[in-house]
Amino acid sequence: MKKLSPISGFSKLSKKEKIDFLKNHLVTDMDAKTLESFWHANPDLQKILDEFSENTITNFPLPMGLVPNLMINKQLYCVPMVIEESSVVAACANSAKFWLNRGGYKTEVIGTSKIGHVHFKMQTTADELNEFFHDNKDKLLNSTLPITEKMEKRGGGIRSLRLVDKTKELENYYQLELEVETCDAMGANFINSILEHIGKHFGVLLEGSQVGGRESYEVIMAILSNYTPNCIVRAQVSCSVEDLNDPSLGMSGEDFARRIKTAVDIARADTYRATTHNKGIFNGVDAVILATGNDFRAVEACGHTYAARDGVYRGLTRCDIRDGEFKFWIDLPLAVGTVGGLTKLHPLSSLALDILGNPSASRLMEIVATVGLAQNFGALRSLVTTGIQKGHMKMHLMNILNQLGAGKEECEKAKNYFEKETVSFNGVRDFIENIRED
Amino acid sequence: MKKLSPISGFSKLSKKEKIDFLKNHLVTDMDAKTLESFWHANPDLQKILDEFSENTITNFPLPMGLVPNLMINKQLYCVPMVIEESSVVAACANSAKFWLNRGGYKTEVIGTSKIGHVHFKMQTTADELNEFFHDNKDKLLNSTLPITEKMEKRGGGIRSLRLVDKTKELENYYQLELEVETCDAMGANFINSILEHIGKHFGVLLEGSQVGGRESYEVIMAILSNYTPNCIVRAQVSCSVEDLNDPSLGMSGEDFARRIKTAVDIARADTYRATTHNKGIFNGVDAVILATGNDFRAVEACGHTYAARDGVYRGLTRCDIRDGEFKFWIDLPLAVGTVGGLTKLHPLSSLALDILGNPSASRLMEIVATVGLAQNFGALRSLVTTGIQKGHMKMHLMNILNQLGAGKEECEKAKNYFEKETVSFNGVRDFIENIRED
Secondary structure (H helix, E strand, C coil): CCCCCCCCCHHHCCHHHHHHHHHHHCCCCCCHHHHHCCCCCCHHHHHHHHCCCCCEEEEEEEEEEEEEEEEECCEEEEEEEECCCCCHHHHHHHHHHHHHCCCCEEEEEEEECEEEEEEEECCCCHHHHHHHHHHHHHHHHHCCHHHHHHHHHCCCEEEEEEEEECCCCCCCEEEEEEEEECCCECCHHHHHHHHHHHHHHHHHHHHCCCCCCHHHCEEEEEEEECCCCCEEEEEEEEEEHHHHCCHHHCCCHHHHHHHHHHHHHHHHHCHHHHHHHHHHHHHHHHHHHHHCCCCHHHHHHHHHHHHCCCCCCCCCEEEEEECCEEEEEEEEECCCCCECCCCCCCHHHHHHHHHCCCCCHHHHHHHHHHHHHHHHHHHHHHHHCCCCHHHHHHHHHHHHHHHCCCCHHHHHHHHHHCCCCCCCHHHHHHHHHHHHHC | CCCCCCCCCHHHCCHHHHHHHHHHHCCCCCCHHHHHCCCCCCHHHHHHHHCCCCCEEEEEEEEEEEEEEEEECCEEEEEEEECCCCCHHHHHHHHHHHHHCCCCEEEEEEEECEEEEEEEECCCCHHHHHHHHHHHHHHHHHCCHHHHHHHHHCCCEEEEEEEEECCCCCCCEEEEEEEEECCCECCHHHHHHHHHHHHHHHHHHHHCCCCCCHHHCEEEEEEEECCCCCEEEEEEEEEEHHHHCCHHHCCCHHHHHHHHHHHHHHHHHCHHHHHHHHHHHHHHHHHHHHHCCCCHHHHHHHHHHHHCCCCCCCCCEEEEEECCEEEEEEEEECCCCCECCCCCCCHHHHHHHHHCCCCCHHHHHHHHHHHHHHHHHHHHHHHHCCCCHHHHHHHHHHHHHHHCCCCHHHHHHHHHHCCCCCCCHHHHHHHHHHHHHC
């Protein structure tokens, strides 16, 4: 790598100039056409994609695939997933099929409210501040009407506002905690706008008061929380243990049920396992979140915080076997939108929502949680039966063979050979080269 | 949405047939050309992309942008980021620039070992099992040589193997815990292959022994953990509080330092804030992880588990002001690869690694953690100065204007108007329509 010098005004360069910068200073053997080859042929559409972010030079393509036959509450879905990891779509499709004839998936939205805070410091007594807050709460709420008016017409708006004394955690630290219903929008901008307003207006009200220490009121920040334990959905499957008998499992339904339950219990008992257990759930969750133009970082942060809510980081799914009945479920907090944000702006997330029948945010919560549960079932099924490597290695091998431009016959030979050998790039390359020399 | 019927053999349909299925059963008004328009013009390359996953119908494009001027350990980087959220690249670029003349970012890799487990159940006594394990540990390790041979040549391999008694957490539950060095590979396949082997071989050794309860040995699963607290990197910035004075902040360096520290302390004290604080860190982290062909679900699961390691979910960054010196840092566990997986298979992750100077996995850890820290600094800087909405709304407005096909003059007028108005899709559309009617 050449030694770089600082550059000024980079963001003001045209896309072409930014690419030239790369070529001149960083990747001298780069063919600029490589980057251009990933642009969309329609320049207006490409402009929309470019302006989702900043300093964009091209589109990074991720495979968009389909999971058919996912039955949720007796309705069949075909679910679009955007994921670069092999086996995720296939495992989800297998789990969809497995449960299709065993009653399908059932879901229930347990809550939909979101939360945000004005975080502030004030040198006062909690009692005096609390009294002032309650005397002025209505004024504070009324002052937000210009912001909340439209959302209220859609059935949303502010659900509660309370003062939280956090001075035990940090000196002079209080919160104004806002609970909000945002209907089909993820609602980040809506919540943040209310909070920034409330933070300022509470200061104005304090100024005109006699509350002790009012001049020390200092808003540190006003922002929604991505932790939404009250915006939560349950997805579950259940059937008799007997109905789990399936020739594909290589063991009895009873053994399978017991091994799945043990694997779930292990993920509740051991944090090392819980992390990977949940990672697998988010393989599916994020793939639908991405496809529908939602924000996977928000969903991840929320789900993992929830996984640690009792003081130990645990697996998110649960399993129970009682009176011959196998039950497997997940409670997943999920703040998603089906309007606003990128949902309709990205042409393919708009299409993904079409494929899902243009669901409400609540319906999307149900779909996403179901995919998460199905993904976990698929991973556990592999783990407690054949082990995870068998399927992974097959996919990995195909990727390498494609990279090497292997023909159909070469692929078949390689598949047979690597049935019992460890797959590595060099190993596969050597194998293919040997065949070609024959 | 039409009522779907279950479909068999979906994965065996051609890409065109899968798209036809969508059109015939789900999105009847869809133009199949829309999906095709996102395919890469080179069919060989498209085939590679398609086979990263299953049932693929098209590529989902995410913007790939560049953050210039990121100085890490006195070396300048231009960092590729793949992210669909506005302001992330811009905020990171601002943070890069802010610290460029204040000594830049400094990093240190604290550890690089990864971990995995054979999770098994056995009705035995911990003492007897422990004795057997220690007598047979060398045999067990030697039996892995065919798998580890190549990795050892590269300087990696098994670092430790121990028996963990987990019977307090779950009846009869033990682990064989493997610690591994995987050099520049993420190493998932490598670790899983060793573990599946060890799980089987330990059973074979037990069979030939006199250990009580040996016939009850049952491997539940053998798999790496995505929680890697010993694969960890520190990134930090520091300067004198005086040097923080910057006209762009709208406050003194002293106030700014104090408010940043308070915001960081709040994220350590309050879980609701911690979730969003860390979400912002992962905005940057994941964008580089995606760009370099790594697995963001793995990195997210690990980082959030680490955030909850002391029993409370906390913010991942720390801040200290002492003797007039401001210090801001992050310790982030990160298991990444710069060889294997998609890193070289995806043409744009391969390019992203070129742009970064083809770093080792350790160097990539340093870059990723730095971006996470820079992202957090950028978010906190907005939050404790102007508030987060100002920048967000500007970006959101531009997205909507593009969607509406607004011209340059219309954009300027809208920008001025919405300086003081709440940005919403309908509001902007009405505004543009009004202009056009004038």
